[in-house]
Amino acid sequence: MKVAFSVRDIASRIEATLPGSVAESGDQHLAVKPDALREACTFLKNTPELDFNYLSFITAVDYYDHFELVYLLNSLEHNHSLTLKARLYDRQNPTISSVVELWQGADFQEREIYDLFGIRFEGHPNLKRIFMWEGFEGHPLRKDFM
Amino acid sequence: MALRTEPFVLNLGPVHPSTHGVFRMRATMDGEVVVDIEPVFGYLHRGIEKLAEQRTYTGVIPLTDRLDYIASMSNNLAYCTAVEKLAGIKVPERAEYIRVIMAELQRVAALLIAVGSFLNDCGAYFTPFLYMFRERERIVDLFEMACGQRLTYNYMRVGGVSQDIPGEFLPALGKFMDLMPAFMDEYDRLLMQNEILLARSKGVGILNREQAINASVSGPVLRASGVNWDIRKADPYSVYDRFDFDVPTQTVGDCYDRYRQRVEEMRQSMRIIEQAMKQMPGGPVKAEVPHLIRPPAGEAYARIEAPKGELGFYLVSDDSIAPYRCHIRPPSLINLTALRNMVRGWKVQDAIIIFGSIDITVGEIDR
Numbered sequence: 001m002k003v004a005f006s007v008r009d010i011a012s013r014i015e016a017t018l019p020g021s022v023a024e025s026g027d028q029h030l031a032v033k034p035d036a037l038r039e040a041c042t043f044l045k046n047t048p049e050l051d052f053n054y055l056s057f058i059t060a061v062d063y064y065d066h067f068e069l070v071y072l073l074n075s076l077e078h079n080h081s082l083t084l085k086a087r088l089y090d091r092q093n094p095t096i097s098s099v100v101e102l103w104q105g106a107d108f109q110e111r112e113i114y115d116l117f118g119i120r121f122e123g124h125p126n127l128k129r130i131f132m133w134e135g136f137e138g139h140p141l142r143k144d145f146m
Numbered sequence: 147m148a149l150r151t152e153p154f155v156l157n158l159g160p161v162h163p164s165t166h167g168v169f170r171m172r173a174t175m176d177g178e179v180v181v182d183i184e185p186v187f188g189y190l191h192r193g194i195e196k197l198a199e200q201r202t203y204t205g206v207i208p209l210t211d212r213l214d215y216i217a218s219m220s221n222n223l224a225y226c227t228a229v230e231k232l233a234g235i236k237v238p239e240r241a242e243y244i245r246v247i248m249a250e251l252q253r254v255a256a257l258l259i260a261v262g263s264f265l266n267d268c269g270a271y272f273t274p275f276l277y278m279f280r281e282r283e284r285i286v287d288l289f290e291m292a293c294g295q296r297l298t299y300n301y302m303r304v305g306g307v308s309q310d311i312p313g314e315f316l317p318a319l320g321k322f323m324d325l326m327p328a329f330m331d332e333y334d335r336l337l338m339q340n341e342i343l344l345a346r347s348k349g350v351g352i353l354n355r356e357q358a359i360n361a362s363v364s365g366p367v368l369r370a371s372g373v374n375w376d377i378r379k380a381d382p383y384s385v386y387d388r389f390d391f392d393v394p395t396q397t398v399g400d401c402y403d404r405y406r407q408r409v410e411e412m413r414q415s416m417r418i419i420e421q422a423m424k425q426m427p428g429g430p431v432k433a434e435v436p437h438l439i440r441p442p443a444g445e446a447y448a449r450i451e452a453p454k455g456e457l458g459f460y461l462v463s464d465d466s467i468a469p470y471r472c473h474i475r476p477p478s479l480i481n482l483t484a485l486r487n488m489v490r491g492w493k494v495q496d497a498i499i500i501f502g503s504i505d506i507t508v509g510e511i512d513r
Contacts, residue, residue: 053359053360054359054362054375055362056362056449056456056458056475057362057458057460057473057475057480059460059471059473059475061462061470061471061473062471070460070473072447072460076359076373076375079380079381081381083447103360103361103362104357104360104361104362104483104484105360105361105362105363105480105483106362107483108187108479108480108482108483109479109480112479116195129188130187130188131187131188131191131512131513132188132191133188140193140196141195141196145196146196
């Protein structure tokens with residue numbers, strides 16, 4: 001995989017377009033503020049040199065005091081990738097905007113995260129449980145589930 | 147006078163041969179035409195990601211066998227590659243070559259099932275399927291020779307493979323390699339220009355390039371839509387950069403192209419196996435790895451080109467003997483995202499073929 005841009009380079013581009021949206025930029029990943037996720041993703045997808053047209057996967061990790069959402073973005077044209085993160089500190093009602101409009105591939109994966117972690121995706125067209133049945137109590141992949 | 151009609155809901159599955167496992171499609175029909183479709187998952191949900199959090203890193207390997215259970219070797223490889231990346235373990239050369247041979251044999255075996263069951267859905271009921279099983283049987287025999295198992299191999303380990311291949315393995319593999327091209331030519335002769343197959347699959351369920359990329363489709367389905375994207379070339383792992391092989395692509399993205407794509411990929415896998423057999427060095431087959439692996443705190447994502455597409459493991463370590471989080475990127479689930487766009491407007495018998503041409507394993511969807 002070519003590394004055409006460093007993570008810090010991409011971070012400064014996002015920061016220049018959307019001031020105050022970057023929460024942290026490391027060597028391996030970039031964390032944005034949850035409120036700015038959709039704008040940041042739109043920018044990453046639609047900027048021609050970046051061209052992150054392929055969403056490889058989305059997942060979430062429960063760190064007890066916060067949930068971390070992980071997005072792996074790829075550009076099939078330029079063959080580069082970026083790990084994008086967003087952290088949610090509200091455990092009672094974690095909410096983030098959906099990226100289904102940008103990448104349809106997020107559809108089932110966001111439903112899976114909603115089902116297993118209880119994170120709501122605002123703007124998702126069909127947000128309901130995917131593996132567990134309706135009426136199931138709790139979210140199994142949360143660390144305090146069992 | 148127009149006849150007044152009403153849409154109705156038709157359940158395909160969960161227990162029906164056309165759904166390739168316990169999987170349900172809720173189809174909204176207007177007469178024979180599919181107006182909308184909603185896949186319903188979860189019948190085989192075993193919580194493998196949760197179970198992995200309570201096992202040692204080695205203990206997760208048998209669970210990966212049960213994801214895409216017709217391609218267990220590929221699952222083993224993806225998981226072990228991820229742990230090795232996380233813990234910084236170097237795999238001995240010989241083990242890398244054994245892994246490549248096993249992964250490519252597994253690809254041929256899995257694609258044989260994919261093609262066979264697709265033809266089943268087309269109406270060529272079980273004749274081609276059994277032809278394909280004849281060849282798959284030889285591959286399964288080879289796996290049995292290496293690890294004693296015929297379905298859930300549990301063969302690879304973090305840092306290599308569980309045991310070296312026996313002396314009779316390579317001669318037996320050579321024999322298979324001699325026979326296989328003739329079998330593949332036989333399929334082509336019987337099927338490639340078969341009128342019924344062409345009539346049923348040409349132009350049916352077209353997935354164009356933009357839709358495929360936008361829906362995060364991967365593997366043969368993506369390449370059949372004309373996208374040259376193969377993890378073995380784009381993000382090489384193991385020793386794939388040492389082999390000379392092509393990434394075939396198609397242009398239209400219909401069911402026929404997906405069928406053809408899989409047949410062509412088998413031929414490329416055979417090329418890789420041939421080169422790996424010639425280049426295989428001697429030496430150990432497993433790195434010195436402690437019994438309980440304790441990777442430093444951190445995270446790693448490793449992906450491979452599995453028979454169905456990009457199979458990846460996202461692992462998070464908290465410096466203990468069990469993964470803190472083990473996420474599996476399931477190509478079968480994500481490839482199904484595109485299904486809705488592909489089947490709308492087609493008749494129910496076409497919907498079955500379109501679904502079959504995506505090639506899924508429910509074990510991997512539900513996990």
